[in-house]
Amino acid sequence: MSSHAKAAWIAVDWGTSNLRIWGLDPAGNAVAHRISDKGMGALSRDEFEPALLELIGDLLESDGTTPIIICGMAGARQGWLEVPYISAPCAPPGIAEATAVHAQDPRLDVRILPGIMQSDPADVMRGEETQIAGFLAENPGHTGTLCLPGTHTKWVALRGGRVERFRTCMTGETFALLAKHSVLRHGLSADDVDQDAFRKAVTEMAAAPQALAVELFGIRAAGLVAGLSPQAAAGRLSGLLIGAELAAVRDEFDFAEVCLLGSDRIAKAYQAALDCHGCKARLLDADTITLSGLALAYSHLSVSSHSGARS
Amino acid sequence: MSSHAKAAWIAVDWGTSNLRIWGLDPAGNAVAHRISDKGMGALSRDEFEPALLELIGDLLESDGTTPIIICGMAGARQGWLEVPYISAPCAPPGIAEATAVHAQDPRLDVRILPGIMQSDPADVMRGEETQIAGFLAENPGHTGTLCLPGTHTKWVALRGGRVERFRTCMTGETFALLAKHSVLRHGLSADDVDQDAFRKAVTEMAAAPQALAVELFGIRAAGLVAGLSPQAAAGRLSGLLIGAELAAVRDEFDFAEVCLLGSDRIAKAYQAALDCHGCKARLLDADTITLSGLALAYSHLSVSSHSGARS
Numbered sequence: 001m002s003s004h005a006k007a008a009w010i011a012v013d014w015g016t017s018n019l020r021i022w023g024l025d026p027a028g029n030a031v032a033h034r035i036s037d038k039g040m041g042a043l044s045r046d047e048f049e050p051a052l053l054e055l056i057g058d059l060l061e062s063d064g065t066t067p068i069i070i071c072g073m074a075g076a077r078q079g080w081l082e083v084p085y086i087s088a089p090c091a092p093p094g095i096a097e098a099t100a101v102h103a104q105d106p107r108l109d110v111r112i113l114p115g116i117m118q119s120d121p122a123d124v125m126r127g128e129e130t131q132i133a134g135f136l137a138e139n140p141g142h143t144g145t146l147c148l149p150g151t152h153t154k155w156v157a158l159r160g161g162r163v164e165r166f167r168t169c170m171t172g173e174t175f176a177l178l179a180k181h182s183v184l185r186h187g188l189s190a191d192d193v194d195q196d197a198f199r200k201a202v203t204e205m206a207a208a209p210q211a212l213a214v215e216l217f218g219i220r221a222a223g224l225v226a227g228l229s230p231q232a233a234a235g236r237l238s239g240l241l242i243g244a245e246l247a248a249v250r251d252e253f254d255f256a257e258v259c260l261l262g263s264d265r266i267a268k269a270y271q272a273a274l275d276c277h278g279c280k281a282r283l284l285d286a287d288t289i290t291l292s293g294l295a296l297a298y299s300h301l302s303v304s305s306h307s308g309a310r311s
Numbered sequence: 312m313s314s315h316a317k318a319a320w321i322a323v324d325w326g327t328s329n330l331r332i333w334g335l336d337p338a339g340n341a342v343a344h345r346i347s348d349k350g351m352g353a354l355s356r357d358e359f360e361p362a363l364l365e366l367i368g369d370l371l372e373s374d375g376t377t378p379i380i381i382c383g384m385a386g387a388r389q390g391w392l393e394v395p396y397i398s399a400p401c402a403p404p405g406i407a408e409a410t411a412v413h414a415q416d417p418r419l420d421v422r423i424l425p426g427i428m429q430s431d432p433a434d435v436m437r438g439e440e441t442q443i444a445g446f447l448a449e450n451p452g453h454t455g456t457l458c459l460p461g462t463h464t465k466w467v468a469l470r471g472g473r474v475e476r477f478r479t480c481m482t483g484e485t486f487a488l489l490a491k492h493s494v495l496r497h498g499l500s501a502d503d504v505d506q507d508a509f510r511k512a513v514t515e516m517a518a519a520p521q522a523l524a525v526e527l528f529g530i531r532a533a534g535l536v537a538g539l540s541p542q543a544a545a546g547r548l549s550g551l552l553i554g555a556e557l558a559a560v561r562d563e564f565d566f567a568e569v570c571l572l573g574s575d576r577i578a579k580a581y582q583a584a585l586d587c588h589g590c591k592a593r594l595l596d597a598d599t600i601t602l603s604g605l606a607l608a609y610s611h612l613s614v615s616s617h618s619g620a621r622s
Contacts, residue, residue: 077535085536121525122533152494152528168528170493177488182481183463210520213552213559214432217463217479222433224388225396241524248524 005031007059009067011294012052014074015127016041016151019051022291023059024298030291032059040073048080049103065109067301069294072127075099075112085117085124088163092116092133095297113297116163123168128154131261131286134293136161144257147274147281149266151176155249167252169245172266175238178216184237187223189230195272197232201239202246202276209247215240242273255279262286316342318370320378322605323363325385326438327352327462330362333602334370335609341602343370351384359391360414376420378612380605383438386410386423396428396435399474403427403444406608424608427474434479439465442572442597445604447472455568458585458592460577462487466560478563480556483577486549489527495548498534500541506583508543512550513557513587520558526551553584566590573597 007023014020017039023032038051052068060066075083083099098111115126128148136142136158146156151172157164178184205212219236222228228236258274258281260267267283274281318334325331328350334343349362363379371377386394394410409422426437439459447453447469457467462483468475489495516523530547533539539547557566569585569592571578578594585592 117536118532119536121529122535122537122539123529124532124535167525168532169524170495170528170531171524173493174485174489174527177492178485181488181492182484184481210555210558212523213480213482213556214478214563216485217481218432218434220481221429221435221479224433224435225428225430226433228433244521245524247521252525 005059006061007031007056007066009069009298010056010059011291011298012068012070012072012074013127013130013290013294014070014072014079015039016073019055021052021055022294023056024295028295032056040076040079045080048074049105049108052108053105060107062107065107067298068108068110069095069098069113069297069301070110071113071130071290071294071297075114076126079112081112083112083114085115085126088116088118088165089159090116091162092129092136092293094133095300098297111297111301116166118166121167123166125154125166125168127290128156129163130293130297131289132156132158132163132293133296134289134291135259135261135284137292137296138289144259145253145255146259146261147270148261148286149264149270150262153245153270155253157253165252167249169248171241171245175241178241179234179237183220184216184233187220187228187230187233188237189234192231192234193238194229194231194235197235198239198269198272199276201236202243202273205240205243205247206277209244212240212244238269239273242269243276246273246277250277258282259284261289316370317372318342318367318377320380320609321367321370322602322609323379323381323383323385324438324441324601324605325381325383325390326350327384330366332363332366333605334367335606339606343367351387351390356391359385360416360419363419364416371418373418376418378609379419379421380406380409380424380608380612381421382424382441382601382605382608386425387437390423392423394423394425396426396437399427399429399476400470401427402473403440403447403604405444406611409608422608422612424605427477429477432478434477436465436477436479438601439467440474441604441608442600443467443469443474443604444607445600445602446570446572446595448603448607449600455570456564456566457570457572458581459572459597460575460581461573464556464581466564468564476563478560480559482552482556486552489552490545490548494531495527495544498531498539498541498544499548500545503542503545504549504580505540505543505546508546509550509580509583510587512547513554513584516551516554516558517588520555523551523555549580550584553580554587557584557588561588569593570595572600 008026011022019038020035074080093114101110116129117124141161148154153169156166263283319337322333330349331346385391404425412421427440452472459465464480467477571592574594
């Protein structure tokens with residue numbers, strides 16, 4: 001990887017909190033992989049192009065245009081350009097459904113991929129559809145459950161390579177708010193999570209998910225009167241919330257075959273929680289899969305460009 | 312009420328966020344009722360006496376001592392002086408269980424009432440036990456369910472005038488965090504709550520409490536793709552959370568006879584939610600009941616002082 005290499009095209013995953021890019025050479029090898037904190041949430045509309053140029057400027061050829069394929073929140077209402085959702089059930093969107101953005105800089109050929117919406121029950125995703133496309137590139141025609149863990153975890157039912165339905169759980173965001181800002185913060189370890197307490201809480205929620213509301217404050221009370229350790233308290237809070245999530249989705253999503261698109265601490269927590277339900281879930285690297293999905297879109301852009309050039 | 316009247320004794324409800332006092336004359340009439348934001352959470356140990364004096368200094372007789380009866384978080388570990396809990400099942404504590412605090416100012420005769428703890432399941436209260444004492448003063452020997460709504464709502468099973476067991480739900484705090492800091496904040500009315508959406512959500516949670524984790528993000532999604540109004544979103548969030556709480560406590564607490572110690576917006580939301588469960592709960596004024604509980608403690612202090620003087 002040379003810092004002076006130019007990119008044949010650039011893959012962009014523009015989340016709410018972060019902006020992540022890969023510069024790719026013609027063979028599909030990454031010549032650059034960079035991250036900035038200029039996520040959609042930090043930007044007004046006219047700040048998107050400068051934020052992108054700041055991160056990729058040195059990767060651009062000075063003559064000609066470089067294709068930029070973007071997934072995620074850049075296409076949201078508060079993003080660079082609102083890109084309409086496609087509707088589930090559907091195959092994940094490809095380059096044909098992408099929207100071109102008019103950039104000020106003539107070196108940029110920007111396309112934003114759409115997200116997926118669902119009417120009933122109402123749900124939305126932006127970014128995960130491209131990970132799903134990446135997963136399906138490796139697993140064509142797959143049928144089974146995907147779980148994409150994160151601040152807002154997505155559960156996706158795939159059937160024959162199509163997104164049949166999906167649901168979002170804001171468990172990660174709820175955990176962060178309760179752990180940092182609620183009364184529970186007083187007795188919670190930030191780093192060290194007791195796995196036994198985690199698994200016990202998941203199992204409790206599997207048996208009695210309706211008890212969540214009384215068990216949350218119970219963590220604080222057990223710290224005060226029963227000496228619950230900060231490690232056990234952190235494990236219990238995480239286990240109660242992820243356990244309640246699994247109890248909420250288990251009737252809608254088949255736990256017999258779950259692939260987790262993630263390999264970080266959160267993904268491993270979901271894997272451990274699924275194990276309590278007797279499900280051995282596979283962990284897959286989310287970064288690799290995101291790039292696969294963007295590369296798939298780019299491959300069809302190239303074909304359609306060549307077609308265009310031939311006609 | 313004269314601003315120059317002195318108090319025969321002073322009742323204090325010292326919460327986490329606020330400090331509230333009543334100055335009472337010998338007949339038990341309030342000569343002052345004041346509130347400050349110097350709750351326990353804002354004070355270090357040596358700031359309690361100055362915070363109290365700031366609020367009550369002009370009510371004190373210059374010669375002699377004035378009894379100060381305190382309930383709430385002044386007795387917590389982070390409070391003025393840690394006062395050990397008494398253990399449920401028990402009658403609410405009275406003045407005999409109070410702990411005297413040595414104050415710097417000789418005009419102050421300070422007593423802090425203890426809270427109540429429960430070992431299994433672990434739970435704690437500080438302040439509510441005095442409201443329960445006040446309620447029982449009006450309803451001696453009562454059997455039934457008390458609900459004390461607030462940031463941390465308490466559910467209490469009373470049997471023959473004793474606290475048989477209780478549970479705490481941090482629903483109010485969770486609602487505030489989700490409404491102000493989560494992704495849900497984007498589509499939520501702060502003031503205007505749609506009652507139909509509230510009742511529908513409570514009813515849904517009564518039937519399927521395990522669905523909470525998927526329904527939360529659904530509020531945001533319905534705002535994006537189905538035009539859910541901010542008023543309906545606020546009603547739905549409140550209804551889902553209070554509905555989940557009722558589903559959590561209904562097997563432990565008898566809904567046939569519920570008294571709500573509160574008359575504010577939160578108490579009315581609980582009343583409406585209980586109505587969805589077919590329960591007609593009574594609303595009682597929490598301030599009046601808190602003062603009744605503190606006055607009950609003072610009345611026994613007076614008796615024991617008189618006894619002491621006679622012996």
